[in-house]
Amino acid sequence: MFFHPENRGRSARHLKLYAYFELAYTLTDFCAAALFVVGSLLFFSEETTYAATWLFVVGSVLFGVRPSLKLVREVAYLRMGDYQDLARKLD
Template sequence: MFFSPDNRSRSARHLRLYAYFELAYTVTDFCAAALFLAGSLLFFSEATTYAATWLFVIGSVLFGARPSIKLVRELIYMRMGDYEDVAQSLK
């Protein structure tokens, strides 16, 4: 099944990929939160409202990237031959 926690321990390659993608997920999450915080602070001044809006837009894109990161990881697992989990979820 997609997003199965068992995938991370199937092989050394799976473990390495899982670690890289978890790092990417965490960095994306942190950056999105930092941009939202900075945007919120910039909204206190009318002079920086335009910049704040852009920070919110970029933060929103990063929050949208989060599920994409997990989907890409699962697609890579499928390319590695992990069809069992996907086949189970389609039954």
């Protein structure tokens, strides 16, 4: 099944791919949260409202990147020949 937690331990390649995507996921989360915090602080001053709005927009895009990373990881598993979970889901 897609997004099954046991996928990460199927092989050394799976483990390495999982680790890279987890790092990217965590960095994306951290950056999105940081942009929202800084954007919130910038809203305290009227002169920086425009910049704050852009930080919120970029942070929102990063929150959209999160599920995309998981989907790309699962597609990479399929490209590695991991069809078992997908085949079970289709049955």
